[in-house]
Amino acid sequence: MEQMAKYDVIIIGGGTSGCAAAYICAKNNLKTLLVEKNNFLGGLMTGGLVIPVMKSSVKNYNCEYYNKLVETAKKYSSQITYKDNNDGWFNPQLLKIVLDEMLSNFSNLDILFETEVLDVIKQNKIVKSIILKTNLLSLPIEAKYYIDATGSAEFSQLCGCSFLDDENIKQQNSLRFIVGNVDIEKFCKFITKVDKNEDITNTYRNETNTNNELHFTTASTWDTNKYWALDEYLKKGVEKGILKEFDRSYFQLFSVAGAKGEVAFNCPRIHNYIDNPFKYSLELIEARRAIYRLYRFIKEYFEGFENSIIVNIATQTGIREQKRIKAKYVYTNDDILSAKTFNNPVLQADYPIDIHSDSINNSVLIKNICYQLPIESLMSADVDNLYAIGKLVGADFQAHSALRVQKSCMSMGEAVAKHIRQRLFPDAKI
Ligand SMILES: Cc1cc2nc3c(=O)[nH]c(=O)nc-3n(C[C@H](O)[C@H](O)[C@H](O)COP(=O)(O)OP(=O)(O)OC[C@H]3O[C@@H](n4cnc5c(N)ncnc54)[C@H](O)[C@@H]3O)c2cc1C
Structure with a gap:
């Protein structure tokens, strides 16, 4: 009979946090398997078109993977550093190639694309092995540790984990898209005339950026907490x-x-x-209708978009929050607000509590508190050899809304990889 493949670690989900975990596991000589249901890596960063990485202004921990990502992306001209020193402005398509390069060169790391978990074999509080489903086969595989990095907690559900269900509030989803053939120089002239608030709208050209191109960021919302210059245009679009x-x-x-x-x-x-699922699917159809409405609107009202075309609609829905694991330490809003510190924190950040509401003036953005996260918030309370990272972090709803940003998700993946290495080889130096 054929021997079952054995790994030190299996990571389910090759997205933002899962790639970080896989890279650091492999770099620390752990025999690692990365299982991804798409045919590319990156999750929301690539398939969800979620750019740029949100910046934190405090010194973080566990950034080796992030720094390597920036360094590798530079080689592919798929990264810029914006004027606020945020080096996490990536190109979502090229990032797929960047991640392949970073993760495919380890002899101790296997990647399985278009593969999902069919079943989990447990003994008491330990996952012994799993059955994977590829396009053609089902594949039994065994590991000492498992990491759920699916964003949706599909793996933890199969493991019978419990989840935090502490709030009725929900983050709203988004479906991101990209428009091409825009005259950026013309648009930047227009937008900086329309919106003089540099906290909201600003542009940047720097010769270290690719081809000395002009870059920009701008936004508006329907909330009345501040003046959103672009909203005057959106109102006209509605009229x-x-x-x-x-x-x-x-x-x-x-x-x-x-x-x-x-x-x-x-x-x-x-x-x-x-x-x-029925309403969710209808909502995706409505999202694509909304994309087309927005596209018609910008073509008519924004200088520089006259000849533009829609070139990409995200293949992964922008789901901000779905399921949070019941962890050994449930991290709370109070931990953030009291700036509680922990031994060997997984991360340190000050990205705000950021809740997207579907009603006017109900979104929340609380700024600039430096907080830390403990490793126990990434360890399942129910299964001894299971970690859950990224969007699955064991935090209450408000705390989750701050922790969910990409750089923090990557630090979670990195910290868990190091923690597993420590458990497997207590005498080894990281
Ligand atoms: C609309 C939106 C806008 C955002 N804007 C920003 C922003 O501007 N900046 C920022 O820093 N953060 C932003 N965020 C937050 C951030 O992007 C996410 O919280 C983060 O990327 C989540 O990382 P993750 O690893 O948990 O999930 P993902 O990156 O989604 O990775 C999950 C991976 O698991 C795979 N998968 C799922 N199920 C299975 C399965 N059963 N088997 C195998 N593989 C599976 C998926 O295909 C995917 O590759 C935004 C989020 C959203 C939704």
């Missing part, structure tokens, strides 16, 4: 019947590194019906 009122709720756009003439949209926001 003319091009846009719907809800299209005004959140509108954000950035230029794209290494993609001349491309503009990425962090919208439309869509209602979160994740617990109802």
Whole structure:
């Protein structure tokens, strides 16, 4: 009979946090398997078109993977450093190639694409082995440790884990898209005339950036806490019947590194019906309608977009929050607000509590508290050899809204990889 393949670690989900875990596991000589259901790596960073990495202004921990990502992306002209020193402006398409390069060169790391977990074999509180389902086969595999990096907790559910269900509030989803053939120089002249608030709208050209191109960021929302200059235009779009009122709720756009003439949209926001598959699917159809409405609107109202075309609609829905694991330490909003410190923190950041609401003036953005996260918030309370990282972090709803950003998710993957290495080889130096 054929021997079952054995690994030190199996990571389910090759997205933002899973790739970080896989890279650090492999670099620390652990025999590692990375299982990804798509045919590419990156998760929300690539398939979800989620750019740029949100910046934190405090010194973080566990950034080896992030720094390597920036270094490798530079080689492919798929990264820029913006004027606020945020070096996490990536190109979502090229990042797929960058991640392949970073992760395919380890002899102790196997990657399985288009593969999902069919079943889990448990003994008491330990996952002994799993059955994977590839296109053609089912494959039994065994590991000492497992990491759920699926974003949706599909693996933890199969393991019978419990989840935190502490709030009725939900983060709203978005379906991101990219428009190409934009005259960025013309648009930047227009937008900086329309919106003089540099905290919201700013542009940047620097000769170290790819081809000395001009980059920008701008946004508006329907909230009345501040003046959103672009919202005056969106209101006109609604009056003319091009846009719907809800299209005004959140509108954000950035230029794209290494993609001349491309503009990425962090919208439309869509209602979160994740617990109802029928409504959820209808919402995706509505999202694509909204993308087309926004596209008609910008072509008509924004200088520089006259000859633009939609070049990409995200293949992964922008789901901000879905399931949070019941962890050994449930991290709370109070931990953030009291700036609680921990021994050997997984990460340190100050990205704000950031809740996207579907009603006017109900979104939340609480700024600038430096907080830390303990490793126990990434360890399942129910299964002894299971970690859950990225969006699955064991935190309450508010704390999750701060922790979910990409750089923090990568630090989680890195910290868990190091923790497993420590458990397997207590005498080894990291
Ligand atoms: C709309 C939106 C906008 C955002 N904007 C920003 C931003 O501007 N900057 C920022 O820093 N953060 C932003 N975030 C947050 C951030 O992008 C995410 O929280 C983070 O990327 C989540 O990482 P993850 O590893 O948990 O999940 P993902 O990156 O989604 O990775 C999960 C991976 O698991 C795979 N997978 C799922 N199920 C299975 C399975 N059963 N078997 C195998 N593989 C599976 C998926 O295909 C995917 O590759 C945004 C999030 C959203 C939704």
